[in-house]
Amino acid sequence: MSTELITAVRNRNTAAAERLLSAGASPDARENVSGLTALMIAAGQADAPTVRALIGAGADVLTAEPRAGATALHKACQGGSLDVVRALVEAGAFVDAVAPTTGHTALMDALWYKYPDIAAYLLDQGTSLKVYTHYGFSLEEHFQYELNVNTFGKDKLLEAERHLKDRRAGDDAAIARQELMAATAEGDTERVRKLLDDGAEVDERYPNVGGFNDSHTPLLVASRDGHGEIVRLLLAAGADVNAVEPTFGAVPLHKAVYNGHADITADLVRQDGIDLDFVGATNGYSPLHDSLWHGYEECSRTLVEAGARLDHVAHDGKTPLDLAVEVFGDGHALTTLIRDRAAQ
Known part of the structure; x- marks a missing residue:
């Protein structure tokens, strides 16, 4: 046929x-x-x-x-x-x-x-x-x-x-109009505060111009770049905590843990509706995978204690425990925590 x-x-x-x-x-x-x-x-x-x-x-x-x-x-x-x-x-x-x-x-x-x-x-x-x-x-x-x-x-x-x-x-x-994104990228907290008070669109996405911020919301950028106070302002203004950028298929939590921003990670996991286990499109990594992969113990511990899944298998076949053993060692306290939680 x-x-x-x-x-x-x-x-x-x-x-x-x-x-x-x-x-x-x-x-x-x-x-x-x-x-x-x-x-x-x-x-x-x-x-x-x-x-x-x-x-x-x-x-x-x-x-x-x-x-x-x-x-x-x-x-x-x-x-x-x-x-x-x-x-x-x-x-x-x-x-x-x-x-x-x-x-x-x-x-x-x-x-x-x-x-x-x-x-x-x-x-x-x-x-x-x-x-x-x-x-x-x-x-x-x-x-x-x-x-x-x-x-x-x-x-x-x-x-x-x-x-x-x-x-x-x-x-x-669009770039000229997006003052909130510009202030976020510059880390200008007071300007972000004023723009939000004046009604700036909190989840407006950057145009696709072949740059690092393509299709990002301000929260994605602030989470990636470590602007903790700006993250808190954006969250208070109702920013989408699960906004996905299309290049890597990542959410703000991926951005924060990938760069080791422990304070931002802690703020994000406390948000109502946060998806702790969103899987990135490129490699199938959850935020916990990313934090372990890059060796950020505090971010990893925050995710584990917040209830992140421990059984997810990424595209390379690795679970969080596999990465913990590989990065921190079999006898490390974080590895032991993950093993014990996974066994429960």
């Missing part, structure tokens, strides 16, 4: 594809010669109905093809259907997925294939502008190269360039 499904998708026959999927054909079937999945083929052919049928059947929107490492979203940016791009993003495709051969993101491909409407959509989704090809061009250099070598469709390239300029201007305006 996989071969039949690929044939149906190649023929843009959505009805036949749906029948095959209902009969048990795998939505992740791959074409033998190209290695493209059915979803990649439909996306590249700008076949929105078939793309939606495959997604509805559970097709993997994240997987890559074997020759260039491109995803279905890359193929959609070649096909030129904004409906397909939107369907893939809404299904969980990473807008900044990088093809390992070229280094292209979806935005780079949308620019390359001259689809300014897709570029505008990806820009609205917060796609990164600070990216580089694997052949040495920044996004800006890549775009200028396209302008120089194309004799057809320059009007579309220039339209896309306007979208790029609008996005950069919007990012600059």
